[in-house]
Structure formats: C-alpha cells, structure tokens
Amino acid sequence: xxxxxxPAVAVAGPRRRSAGLLTVLTWIIGIVFFxxxxxxxxxxxxxxxxAYTDPPSLIFxxxxxxxxxxxxxxxxxxxxxxxxxxxxxxxxxxxxxxPAAYALAxxxxxxxQDVLFFFISTKMLPVVAVIVPIxxxxxxxxxxxxxxxxxxxxxxxxxxxxxxxxxxxxxxxPAEVLxxxxxxxxxxxxxxxxxxxxxxxxxxxxxxxICVIFAWNEFFFAVNLTASQAATVPLFLVGxxxxxxxxxxxxxxxxxxASLPVVLAGWVAQKQxxxxxxxxxxx
Amino acid sequence: xxxxxxxxxxxxxxxxxxxxxxxxxxxxxxxxRAPLLPALVFAILVTQIPFLVxxxxxxxxxxxxxxxxxxxxxxxxxxxxxxDRVFRQAALNTxxxxxxxxxxxxxxxxxxxxxxxxxxxxxxxxxTLIITPFLIMPVAGALVWKTxxxxxxxxxxxxxxxxFGAGDYxxxxxxxxxxxxAALVWQxxxxxxxxxxxxxxSQGRDVLEAAQVDGAGAARTFRSxxxxxxxxxxxxxxxxxxxxxxxxxxxxYIMTQGGPGTASSNLPFYIYQRAFLGFDVGQAAAMGVVVxxxxxxxxxxxxxxxxxxFVQEDR
Numbered sequence: 001x002x003x004x005x006x007p008a009v010a011v012a013g014p015r016r017r018s019a020g021l022l023t024v025l026t027w028i029i030g031i032v033f034f035x036x037x038x039x040x041x042x043x044x045x046x047x048x049x050x051a052y053t054d055p056p057s058l059i060f061x062x063x064x065x066x067x068x069x070x071x072x073x074x075x076x077x078x079x080x081x082x083x084x085x086x087x088x089x090x091x092x093x094x095x096x097x098x099p100a101a102y103a104l105a106x107x108x109x110x111x112x113q114d115v116l117f118f119f120i121s122t123k124m125l126p127v128v129a130v131i132v133p134i135x136x137x138x139x140x141x142x143x144x145x146x147x148x149x150x151x152x153x154x155x156x157x158x159x160x161x162x163x164x165x166x167x168x169x170x171x172x173x174p175a176e177v178l179x180x181x182x183x184x185x186x187x188x189x190x191x192x193x194x195x196x197x198x199x200x201x202x203x204x205x206x207x208x209x210i211c212v213i214f215a216w217n218e219f220f221f222a223v224n225l226t227a228s229q230a231a232t233v234p235l236f237l238v239g240x241x242x243x244x245x246x247x248x249x250x251x252x253x254x255x256x257x258a259s260l261p262v263v264l265a266g267w268v269a270q271k272q273x274x275x276x277x278x279x280x281x282x283x
Numbered sequence: 284x285x286x287x288x289x290x291x292x293x294x295x296x297x298x299x300x301x302x303x304x305x306x307x308x309x310x311x312x313x314x315x316r317a318p319l320l321p322a323l324v325f326a327i328l329v330t331q332i333p334f335l336v337x338x339x340x341x342x343x344x345x346x347x348x349x350x351x352x353x354x355x356x357x358x359x360x361x362x363x364x365x366x367d368r369v370f371r372q373a374a375l376n377t378x379x380x381x382x383x384x385x386x387x388x389x390x391x392x393x394x395x396x397x398x399x400x401x402x403x404x405x406x407x408x409x410x411t412l413i414i415t416p417f418l419i420m421p422v423a424g425a426l427v428w429k430t431x432x433x434x435x436x437x438x439x440x441x442x443x444x445x446x447f448g449a450g451d452y453x454x455x456x457x458x459x460x461x462x463x464x465a466a467l468v469w470q471x472x473x474x475x476x477x478x479x480x481x482x483x484x485s486q487g488r489d490v491l492e493a494a495q496v497d498g499a500g501a502a503r504t505f506r507s508x509x510x511x512x513x514x515x516x517x518x519x520x521x522x523x524x525x526x527x528x529x530x531x532x533x534x535x536y537i538m539t540q541g542g543p544g545t546a547s548s549n550l551p552f553y554i555y556q557r558a559f560l561g562f563d564v565g566q567a568a569a570m571g572v573v574v575x576x577x578x579x580x581x582x583x584x585x586x587x588x589x590x591x592x593f594v595q596e597d598r
Binding site: 019022023025026027029030031033034035036037039040043051052053054055056096097099100102103104107115118119121122123124125126127128129130131132133134135136137152153155156159160163213216217219220223224233234237238240241248251252254255256258259262263265266267270273274277278279281282283 | 315316317318319321322323325326329330331333334336337340347395398399401403404405408409410411412413414415416417418419420421422423424426427428430431432436437439442469472473474477478480481482485516519523526529530532533536537550551554555558559564567568570571572574575578581582
C-alpha cells in the first residue's frame, strides 16, 4: 500500500485495520445486494416442496426438473420471439443510428443541437402517452400480436440512446486521421469501413449491448400489444402469476433463464455499461 | 423540418434562425443531412405522430367496447381527470415512488461507490455482484421480490426480521409503496453506484495528493474536493434515473397491481388500467397528455444538464 495509488478514503499505515473493516463491509453489502439473485438461482434447482419451508432451507437435493418442465410448458416460442425482437430491433437501431451519428459528429449539420435535443426528447416522452394510439392504430392495420410491431417500437425506444452514444464515440476519432485518409484519396466507403469502423468497434459493441438490455427486458409494450403469437419472455414469466404462491421453484427457474442472457452480457461488458447508461456522457 | 421537432421539450437556448442558406452551399448541406434523415423520419413517425393522435383522442369521448361512441367533447376529459381522486392519488404516488427510489438509490450508490473506489481483495467480484440487480429482467426481479423475498409466510425478509419480532407481516399488501420502492431501489442502486464510481475514478490524483500534502483529512478532502467534483455525476444519475423511474410499470403490475385498492397505483399503471381494462380512450389519452406536460418540466432540466456535460467536453 503506497500512497501514490491510494484514493482519498484509505490512508496507509496505522489505519490498516479500519481498511480491513471497510473491505469486510463492502463484501457484506455486495452479498446482500446479490442475495435475491442468488436465492432465485438456488430456488430454481429445488423441488417445489423444498421451495416452501419455514425457515428457508439451504439443504436440499438439487434437481434440473424445473428447467425441463419449463420447456415442456412451452417456453420456446417466448424465447424465440424475444430473441427475434431484440436482435432485429438492435440491428435496425444501429443501421439508423450510425449514419445519423456520423452526420452529427464528423460533419456537423446546422442545428446539430436541435436534432440531438429532439432525439433525446423522444426518449423522455412517457410511453403511456403514446400507447393508446399505438394500440388503436396497430389494431386497425392488423399489427396487434405481431412481433414486427415490437421490433418497430423497440427500435424507436433505443434509437435516441444509440444516436447519442455513437456520436460520442465517433467524436473521439481525431480529425487528423480522417484528413489523412482524405489526403490518401480514400473514398467515403473506404474511410468508413477501413478507418472508422475499426476505431469505433468497441463503441458499436457497447451501443448494441445497451439496446439488447432494454429490448430484452421490455414489458410494457409487450403486455399491451401481444397475446399468444408474439408474446415475449417477460409475458412467459407473468404467466406464473395466476398460480403464484404454488410454483416458486418453477417460477425461479423461469426467472433465472429469462435473466441469464442479459446478466452474462452485462458482466462481460461492465466497462461499456457505464458509458452506455449515461448515454455516452461518462467515459 | 427541424424547427418544429422538439414538441416534447423546450430547447435550452434559442434556435439558430431557420433559413439562411447560401445557395451554393445548399447541395453540400443536403449531402451532409442525408445520413441523418432516415433516423429522424423514423423517430418522428413512431413517436411524434402517435403523440399528436393522443392529443386528438384526449379531446374526444370514446370507449373502445362501444363502437361508434366517438365524439368530440373538447376539454371535458381534462376536467374529469383533474376531478378524479384516483388520478390525483396516482400522481402523488408517482412522485413518492420516483423521489423515494431516486434519493435512496443515490445515497446508497454514493456510499457503495466510495467503498468500491478502494483497492481490496476481490474488488471486481464485488462490483460484479453489485451491478447484477440492474441487469436482472425487471419482471423477473419483481416476481422474486414478491414471492421468495416478501412472502409473509415463506419469504426471506420476514425470516431475517423474525428475531426482531416481525412475524408474518404481509409486505405487499400492508406496505405496498414501500415494497415497490424497495424493489426499485434494489434495481437502481447499481446504476447510481456505477455513475458515481466513474466520477470518483475520473478525479485528478494530483489534486488529492496536494490536499494530503496540505494536511487535509479524509473528511475535509471529501467535502471540499470530491463532493464538488461528483456533483455533475450525481445530478446526471438523479435525472436519468428519474426519467426511467417515473415510467415504472413492471414492478407495480407484478407486485401489487396498484393495490390494495389504488394505494400503490402510479400514473403509468392507472393509465394502463383506464385504457386496457376500462377501454376509456379519451380519459387515458388526457391523462397521458398531463403526464407529458409534467415530464417536460423534469426533462428540460435533465436536457440542460446533459447538454452541459456533453458540450463542455466536446468543445
């Protein structure tokens, strides 16, 4: 412990013991925060009888029965719908956001601020304010219970975040690099693919991650606009509420499975997460 | 076209006068604008048009289950909305839930960030544990809280509190708002902690060392240097958090269904009930418009801040 690398809180030397105590405290808080997740995963491996005990039981024979039962209960279509809505909407978002961010970052148009402002203001429009006409219009054009409706809405939902994020990443490309490419006679296409793409690849990944998280977890549009055909994973979980109180282990298994993709992706990309959540404001 | 786009919020500074193109530059201008258009058109089509339709619906009386009941009624839906006791309660609950969640999550977030901004064994593991609640699907998290955590008989919370004589307290029906806020705080604390931690780590080491050399204690350093530095990050977290939490729907739908009665109903949930259980399009639309007006106030503040954060760094 040298002073050079130690932030303000910890001071070297005689305060070692208090530093140790702080470490223990940090661990305890971390475990408390994680506990509901841990308990969910543990419960998912229980037989139903072990899920309802007072006091809660930690000693039980683990089983994969619940996960097997999920797929017998028809979980697949829900997962496929979620996968489709998430993937396609994320690709669409990137296809729309990258050119827009390029226009805003590299060759700023007049009123760049107004445009950025508009994008972000759509994000702040409460969804409840648009759900009624969306429902009515979707009903009239036969787009209710259609996974493409979700794709369109998720694209609109994530587009502003993506534009802001990609703009902040594109702005980091030094102007000299682009000038050099232009001097070497690179076409726009070449500049985009050979020069810029490699430089913003991590930013692109971070943007995609944020879009995936929000699309995969989205519930409000899904519950109001889908029924049997296009229902996504959150609706599969809600299906357990009717029999709620009876099948905790099964419910926990479903919740675990539903959360797994995003949790894994978020764990892997922790650094990008911060930047994405602040829409590029924090580096 | 871009002069009338910001329908949901007021720009922080007056827009540049709209038409002043030098003719020779006009073509170049369009070439620059072209990549922007698909995204702009898409966003306008999918977000602004439905909102205009909402405005129109809010001036009509229309029940979806009675076809042909649609007729223009002017502002009477708004009069009904403001006279509606449940709407006022839902508005109050929205404020309580948003403020409660954001404030508690931010306080916890700052504390956690300070703890995480030290070198210790397993730091990245603890950070991973702490961000997980934010990644869990909100519907899944809400179900876990309602069942295994808060259940009166078999829930962990009552089990942990039993030495203190908690008994079989039924959290979600006896303290619905607190239950919902607890689940929300659990979800949003990681978000706040991550933003504040990023702020702490962007602090200049030299400043902190200088403070130490000058003999400032840890508390003094925190108050005079760290806290002012963190201010921007805290503001950003509070405002971004508020924008999301105002729209809370999942936790209420799952944990309390707005109940008992309407005790824990917030505006999104109440509008959902009026629109999709009551099929009252006019009233639901009017409430939606009121929510937007309320949000504009918060949003304007948030945007100003975001712009300050971005623009200052950019230029």
